[in-house]
Amino acid sequence: MKDAIRSGFIALLGAPNVGKSTLMNQVLQEKISITCPKPQTTRNRILGIFNRPDCQMIFVDTPGIHRARDTFNKILVETALSALKEVDVAVFLVDVTARSTDLDRFVLECMESVPTPVVLALNKVDLLKDKKALLPILERYRTMRDFAAVIPLSALTGDGVDDLVAELVKLLPQGPRYYPEDYLTDQPERFFAAEIIREKVFHLTEQEVPYAVAVTIERFREEPERNLVRIEATIHVERDSQKGIVIGKGARMLQEIGRQARQDLERFLGCRVYLGLFVRVQKNWRRDRRVLGEFGYRMPK
Ligand SMILES: Nc1nc2c(ncn2[C@@H]2O[C@H](COP(=O)(O)OP(=O)(O)OP(=O)(O)O)[C@@H](O)[C@H]2O)c(=O)[nH]1
Ligand SMILES: [Mg+2]
Incomplete structure (x- = not known):
């Protein structure tokens, strides 16, 4: 019999432009999701399937959550929030260089009633000149919610991404491979x-x-x-x-x-x-x- 593996769905959530799609591409080492310095790039829920002998992680990249006013943007935000219903773990990404945490607070409010474990990913640490600056940032987010883990990383350079993957594996249940091992995504x-x-x-x-x-x-x-x-x-x-x-x-x-x-x-x-x-x-x-x-x-x- 094959050894049991861990498997499950992981949503990447956060405000626009924090690096969700970049992170998914970095984990998969493949450009599955488009990225851009302009906000609101991603418009659909996009799966990225990560296979290892001991696990299958199905990442769900989502549109950036923001205070949407029109129908189109409401669809984007609802698409992102609906991903929460189908996942085992959520990764809440923030940009450590962002001047305001206002939108991040809003995203956490939207996720408030969700019992799924949430991992805080402090992204774009490559842009921090002084790593000591991370500590007060981390403390600020810690007052907003209990996180299953906190990982500083750079989705762009890949720094810290292995640590994130290691934490996520621990949070996934034992389960089947939901997709064949050579699948990278579910979209045609x-x-x-x-x-x-x-x-x-x-x-x-x-x-x-x-x-x-x-x-x-x-x-x-x-x-x-x-x-x-x-x-x-x-x-x-x-x-x-x-x-x-x-x-x-x-x-x-x-x-x-x-x-x-x-x-x-x-x-x-x-x-x-x-x-x-x-x-x-x-x-x-x-x-x-x-x-x-x-x-x-x-x-x-
Ligand atoms: N320096 C640096 N830039 C990053 C990092 N991660 C993402 N970026 C840049 O941030 C911008 C936005 O990245 P995306 O991955 O498109 O962000 P997103 O969260 O998917 O954005 P939306 O789809 O619009 O919600 C791009 O220009 C990325 O190159 C990082 O770790 N360091
Ligand atoms: Mg995106």
């Missing part, structure tokens, strides 16, 4: 294709434009005999002016989005990629529940 390749394109728009455009963009995949056709995947995608924006920005002068912006996305997609899919991009105006899609659903953004049940 076309989802990642759309996300990679959206990431490039996020990085290359400014102000409201990244937030007004959604990407859908119209065609995803594998041609194994030519070692090629043909992808056709639509970049949806809310207004004509945004369409102009995404296309750019002489279509230079769209070409750059396409060039960078194709590079990442070829690495991700391990074959050549033909990428066709179209830009389309879908007026105020973030306010239209039907269209939101079509783009994959739904209130969780």
Whole structure:
């Protein structure tokens, strides 16, 4: 008989931009979730499956929790909070360089009634000049909730990430492997294709434009005999002016989005990629529940 392993689901939760997706990618050593210096990058619940001989950890990356006002942002926040219902452990990430803990307090309030053990991850310690500065930060969070463990780390450099994984293993119950060992995630390749394109728009455009963009995949056709995947995608924006920005002068912006996305997609899919991009105006899609659903953004049940 095989030795029993530990397994379970672990939610990565926190305010926007604290490094949740970076942490998931660091643990998996694979870019599963897109990241960006701009807040509110992640919009869906994204699984990252980490396998070791003695354990299977299924990380759930989530959108940043914030005080949402409109329907779209409420969907993002609810998507994040609903992950709490399905996990064995939650990792509450904070950015130790953040000037205010106000949003962190709000996130903890949202998690208040949840009995799941919570591990506090003090992220971005690489940016602290003096490590002694950690102590008062740690004490401040300790007054807000009882944590199962507290781990200072850098999701970017990987410093301390092994310590986090070691703590998480201890908190997981014995159980089965929920996914085959060669699975990294549960989303289909076309989802990642759309996300990679959206990431490039996020990085290359400014102000409201990244937030007004959604990407859908119209065609995803594998041609194994030519070692090629043909992808056709639509970049949806809310207004004509945004369409102009995404296309750019002489279509230079769209070409750059396409060039960078194709590079990442070829690495991700391990074959050549033909990428066709179209830009389309879908007026105020973030306010239209039907269209939101079509783009994959739904209130969780
Ligand atoms: N210096 C430093 N930067 C980090 C670290 N972790 C994340 N970052 C940066 O912080 C920014 C936000 O990281 P993300 O992983 O996208 O943050 P997130 O919490 O997933 O953000 P949302 O999806 O918007 O909620 C990116 O520019 C990362 O490179 C870290 O440990 N050190
Ligand atoms: Mg993210």
